[in-house]
Amino acid sequence: MKKISFFFILIIIVLLSDTSYSYENSIIYKINNEIITKYDVKKEANYLKALNPNLKDLDISKLRKLALKSIIREKIKKIELEKSKTLGEYLDDPMILNTFKNIYRNIGIKDEDAFEQYLKKFNISIEWTKMKLEIETLWNSLIYNKYRNQVSIDKEEIRKKLKRDIKLKKTQKKFLLSEIVVKFNSSQEFLGLTKMIKESIAKIGFSNTASIYSISSSANKGGKIGWVNQTSLSPKILNEIKDLVNGEYTKPIKIDSNFIILKIEDSQITNIQIKLEEALNKRILNERNRQLDQFSTIFFNRIKKNIIIDG
Numbered sequence: 001m002k003k004i005s006f007f008f009i010l011i012i013i014v015l016l017s018d019t020s021y022s023y024e025n026s027i028i029y030k031i032n033n034e035i036i037t038k039y040d041v042k043k044e045a046n047y048l049k050a051l052n053p054n055l056k057d058l059d060i061s062k063l064r065k066l067a068l069k070s071i072i073r074e075k076i077k078k079i080e081l082e083k084s085k086t087l088g089e090y091l092d093d094p095m096i097l098n099t100f101k102n103i104y105r106n107i108g109i110k111d112e113d114a115f116e117q118y119l120k121k122f123n124i125s126i127e128w129t130k131m132k133l134e135i136e137t138l139w140n141s142l143i144y145n146k147y148r149n150q151v152s153i154d155k156e157e158i159r160k161k162l163k164r165d166i167k168l169k170k171t172q173k174k175f176l177l178s179e180i181v182v183k184f185n186s187s188q189e190f191l192g193l194t195k196m197i198k199e200s201i202a203k204i205g206f207s208n209t210a211s212i213y214s215i216s217s218s219a220n221k222g223g224k225i226g227w228v229n230q231t232s233l234s235p236k237i238l239n240e241i242k243d244l245v246n247g248e249y250t251k252p253i254k255i256d257s258n259f260i261i262l263k264i265e266d267s268q269i270t271n272i273q274i275k276l277e278e279a280l281n282k283r284i285l286n287e288r289n290r291q292l293d294q295f296s297t298i299f300f301n302r303i304k305k306n307i308i309i310d311g
Contacts, residue, residue: 029068030310031075041067046122047132051107052222054207062204066212070220072309073300074132077139080303085138091130096137100130106221136217140296147295151288158283161235162276173230175241176266178223180209181216183258183297190259194252197261206249206263215258215297223263229270231279232286237262256294 029036044067049055055063081087090096104115116126180197184190200209210216210223218225230238240250241262249263 029072030308031072032079032308034075034079036068036071036075040071043124044068044071047124047129048211048220050119050122050124051103051220052207052211053107054205054222055211058204058208058211062208062212074135076300076304076307078135079307081135081138081142087134087138088131090134090138091127093134093137095141096130096134099133099137103129103133106224106226140217140292143292143296143299146299147292150295151291153284153287153291155280155284158287159276159280162231162280162283165231165235165238172270173242174227174268174270175230175233175264176227177225177241178206178210178263178265179216179218179225180206180214180223180261181218181258181293182213182252182260183215185257190252190254194259197252201249201261216293217296224265228286229279229282232282234283234287255290258294 025037025039027035027037028041041064045063048063048067048070055066058066078087101112104112104118109115109118112126119126119129182193182197184193197209197213200213204212207222207224211219213219214223216223230242233241236255237253237260240253241264244250244264246264246266249261252259252261
């Protein structure tokens with residue numbers, strides 16, 4: 001009798017394991033020929049939590065929606081990149097390795113070995129992470145090569161404004177910033193979206209709101225931008241943040257068809273000589289990146305229209 005009970009229990013365990021495996025590998029979305037399973041969503045959610053620990057406090061249903069949105073965006077980018085690239089051949093590219101290094105340093109990890117151990121806690125491998133970064137880096141390179149000649153920057157106008165802003169002082173303020181960038185199509189939509197974003201910040205925090213709603217590439221890091229010198233910021237942005245204290249965030253700032261909300265995580269006064277040309281190059285770089293981000297959104301939305309999404 002005991003022998004029969006043992007085999008009966010064993011059969012039940014096997015059946016339950018098969019059912020669990022089948023459930024996790026069930027297809028929930030199809031992007032052209034790319035599939036997304038429930039397991040993929042679970043793994044992506046772990047990846048997002050690894051890069052942004054604040055997401056551990058996010059409601060599980062919202063985290064899964066965020067993970068699904070992230071995978072769909074990645075699949076669409078992957079489909080476009082594979083028209084001209086063979087993915088997997090660029091994993092040792094210096095740009096990708098540098099991006100990889102910045103990822104773990106941004107969350108306070110000093111080297112790759114420590115990062116590998118950290119990722120294991122989330123059931124994620126170094127190789128899988130690098131493949132994801134390869135897609136993102138190659139996408140940014142594609143956008144740059146495609147639109148760099150369309151970037152319009154008035155260097156002399158920026159120089160004039162910069163001179164008025166800094167007046168060659170020996171001290172400057174720098175800010176540790178996070179951002180939420182949202183696209184809107186009308187004044188009415190702007191009001192509705194800003195209300196929704198403010199309510200979300202009050203309910204789940206700035207970082208989680210950035211992860212869910214921001215269209216910027218910083219969304220996967222909870223909106224974190226990093227340290228930015230005041231001389232690198234446009235007068236419009238600087239005017240909005242200069243009187244804020246750490247932990248406060250700006251009102252929605254309209255920039256073309258987007259609005260941005262910036263949060264000051266920390267700030268410092270530095271006693272260094274401000275070099276005009278260096279500050280000018282940083283401001284030009286920020287403006288170029290802002291325009292390229294817009295082109296990236298436009299191009300992504302255009303190719304998305306030609307993608308078959310079933311789910």
